[in-house]
Amino acid sequence: MASQTGENQQALHRITDMTRLISILILALHFYYFFYGVFAHWKLVSVFSDRILSNIYRTGLFNGFNRTKLIALGFLLISLMGAKGKKEEKLSVKKGFIVIGIGTFLYFISQVFVGRNSDLVMISLSYMLITVSGFCLVLTGGTLLSRVIHLKMNSKDIFNKENETFPQEQRLLENEFSINLPARYHLKDKVHRSWINIINPFRGLLVLGSPGAGKSYFVIRHVITQHIKKGFSMFVYDFKFDDLSVITYNTWLNNQDAYQIVPRFYVINFDDLTHTHRCNPLDPESLLDITDAAESARTILMGLNREWIKRQGDFFVESPINFLTAIIWFLRRYQDGEYCTLPHVIELMQVPYDKLFTILRAEKEIEVLINPFVSAYLNDAMQQLEGQIASAQISMARLSSPQLYYVLSGSDFTLDINNPDEPKIICMGNNPQKISVYGAVLSLYVTRLIKLVNKKGKLKSSLIFDEFPTIYLNNMDSLIATARSNKVSTTLGVQDFSQLRKDYGKEQADVIMNITGNIISGQVTGDTAKQLSERFGKIMQDRTSFSINRMDTSVSKSKQLDSAIPPSKISALSSGEFVGLVADNPEQKIDLKAFHCEILNNHQALKGEQDSYQAIPEIRKLDQAMVIRNYMQVKQDVLDIVEFEMEKIVDDPALQHLIIKKG
Structure with a gap:
């Protein structure tokens, strides 16, 4: 095959050289015919040449002064089409066309010397010299064009953004448990509407994102509102009380018709004792052995x-x-x-x-x-x-x-939130400035709550943990693994996997990450971005490679599997932009599980809704003397x-x- 290619290339060079030689020969005949008197003066004519010239004349080649020049120029241009010059990076197409333009101008402007009443020899020499100069410049310009390196790269997609797009789920898939988030995504150069369909929240939902990525505003608040509208009993761990608690309270107020038995609303808050209920996490009835x-x-x-x-x-x-x-x-x-x-x-x-x-x-x-x-x-x-x-x-x-003793020693409610006879919605607030103390007590509350919730024959329930690593739950992985059959949905808000490893240890943190079926991640960096990228898998992408050698530039195009969402892209996500993976059900299959999209929030509607929120009401009148007396x-x-x-x-x-x- 190589030898055949070599022979074809050699034949092409011969044809090119022959075409160029014909061009030169026709131009020479042009000079010889139209300036015959000058060649006769120089004694460069003969009977034999005259006979050949008369035969050529009969073909009509010399019908018109510029006809032969145009034919010669045409053959020259044909020969340039097969030219192969030594490639140089500094050469440009613009430079080649400028030289060709100047040469063409000289090639035809030389005609102004013809017909002047001057010395015929000087006129002839001037005409031929200018015409040949133009001819040579056209030849030079064409050769320059053949030496230019042509790299047709898509300069509009220098970050490979369009090549890393992939189809995403555009259907709205709902059921009585689902969380559905409207979104939009890019596919090549077009924008499409899509849906993030978490149709099985009982397989766990892990929400990742650095501070400001939009975990609460774009995801967690919708988990709260949609699950209450679908009649879930609920527990909300509100790290920055009362951001999520107010949303929970007002959604509960406006959607009580979603429940057969309207759940009671309870709050645990150690900072303001007039706005907290009292609950004993060591309730003797829940300590069975x-x-x-x-x-x-x-x-x-x-x-x-x-x-x-x-x-x-x-x-x-x-x-x-x-x-x-x-x-x-x-x-x-x-x-x-x-x-x-x-x-x-x-x-x-x-x-x-x-x-x-x-x-x-x-x-x-x-x-x-x-x-x-x-x-x-x-x-x-x-x-x-x-x-x-x-x-x-x-x-x-x-x-x-005294404050902690007051809240912990009372018993306004029990922690069995999904009790069919007494459903509850509980919000527990932490204080970022008192994490080391409050976090331990809240960890006890949640541990006892999980023990009571994760049982058969109970109502569907939703456990939502904002900033999950700030509390400690032993065997959290067991809850996610076993709670699915008991209709317990678990949502964990985490800033980064490294934060989870720091507070829970590497082994348990890795288990929590790997056992979670649904993942929604905003901007994260480092190992977290790498692990997520590996989890999202690879897609077929177009690849173009260029090879430049002495005589030619070759372009090779191929397709290969590469990361659908590379770590660098996850590290550069904007607020409200998320990547992730969802799980499906046997009866509701989702082929397009991975997504990279921007979640669409109606900001004006949410602001109007938030402005109309009622504050959580005062639960009891209390003075410091009562708290000290209890202590x-x-x-x-x-x-x-x-x-x-x-x-x-x-x-x-x-x-x-x-x-x-x-x-």
């Missing part, structure tokens, strides 16, 4: 000591958890849980060791938990004991405040419990062996 107490103890201590999350299993992490578990379960068993609240747990932990260990030993179910601490105390291993217990006492002491009552309750239990043990000979007396 000691494992529930252990889970609650782990949640509260992990929330207070986030670095412990990565050290689970260590002796000095598990020991405080066991100690707190024993305290919680003791209060759960004492008088059927009448004093089983977190404030009572905190105060009981501060009781002196000899009395505390004595009354705890009286409860058989926690004896195995408390024995290591008793042994360390009796053997004067105080350094070890302090290492085991003091870390729990110090951490829990941070929660000792002191909790402390007195614990003193009474210790005093009563010690008297009972001292007065009962069968229990006196439990009394700890350190010699």
Whole structure:
């Protein structure tokens, strides 16, 4: 094949050279015929040449002065079409055409010398010299054009934007659980309307985006409003209270006809006690066995000591958890849980060791938990004991405040939001300036709530967590994995995967990321953008490559699979612009699951709606004296419990062996 190509190229060069030679020959005949007298004066004529010239004359070639010149120029241009010059990057098409234009001008302007009453030899020489100069300039210009490098690149798409577009779902797919967000996207150079159809929110929804990307405004608020309109019971973790809580409250007010039994609306807010309900996260009816107490103890201590999350299993992490578990379960068993609240747990932990260990030993179910601490105390291993217990006492002491005690010691409602008989919508507010304290308590609330919600035979419910890493939920991946069959929708708002890894540890963060079926991401960078790009997959894209050698420029076009949404594009998303992937159902298939679009919010309508919102009403009148009185009552309750239990043990000979007396 190569040899055939070489022969064809060689034949082309021969044809080009022959055509150019014909052009020169015709121009020479033009000079010889029209200036025959000059050639005769120079004695450059003969009988043989005259005979040939007369034969050519009969063909009509010399009918008109410019006819031969035009024919010669035509052959020259034909020869230039096959010219192959040495390529140079600095040459331009404009320069070649300028030289050709000057040459053509000289080639025909030389005719002005013909017919002048001057020396015939001078006229002839001037005419031929100017005509040949024009001819040579046309030849030079054509050669320059053949040496120009022609690269037909699409300069309008220098960032490969159009090549990385792909078809997206344009149908509106709804069901009784779905979240549907209107959007628009680019396909090549056209804009199309589309829909982000989260038709199965029970497979989990992860909303990513750096601050200002629009997570709450473009996504989370619509999850809240659409799920309430579809009759969901709901829990909303409002990191910057009351941004989402006001939306939830007003949507609930305006859509109560969506429910068979209208849910009650509750708020937990530690900053303004007149606008909060009271709820006991350690409600004794929800603590069915000691494992529930252990889970609650782990949640509260992990929330207070986030670095412990990565050290689970260590002796000095598990020991405080066991100690707190024993305290919680003791209060759960004492008088059927009448004093089983977190404030009572905190105060009981501060009781002196000899009395505390004595009354705890009286409860058989926690004896195995408390024995290591008793042994360390009796053997004067105080350094070890302090290492085991003091870390729990110090951490829990941070929660000792009248405001927290007031909210945590009451019981206005229970956390079973999807109870068919008493559905609820609960908003819990955090304060970014008090994350370390409030976050731990809210983590306990949510852990207990999830335990109650994730059961069969309940109503459909929606759990929404804004800034999810600011609270700690143990086994969050299990909730997402198992809650689908129980109709529990989970929405997690996260700024970046690195934030999730920092607060939850790499293993659990990776599991949460990979187990989530629906992902909507605004602008993120680094490893997060890379992982998302890999998850979105690849599409077939056009590729054009150019090869420049000494004599030619070759263009190669191909198609290859490349990232549908590269990391650089995810890192440069504008506010309101999102990429993502949705999950589908067996009965509602979605072929085009990936998307890269701009979510369309009706800004004026949302602003008008927001301006008409009612503030969350005051729940109760309250003064500081009532809060302090409740605080002191909790402390007195614990003193009474210790005093009563010690008297009972001292007065009962069968229990006196439990009394700890350190010699």
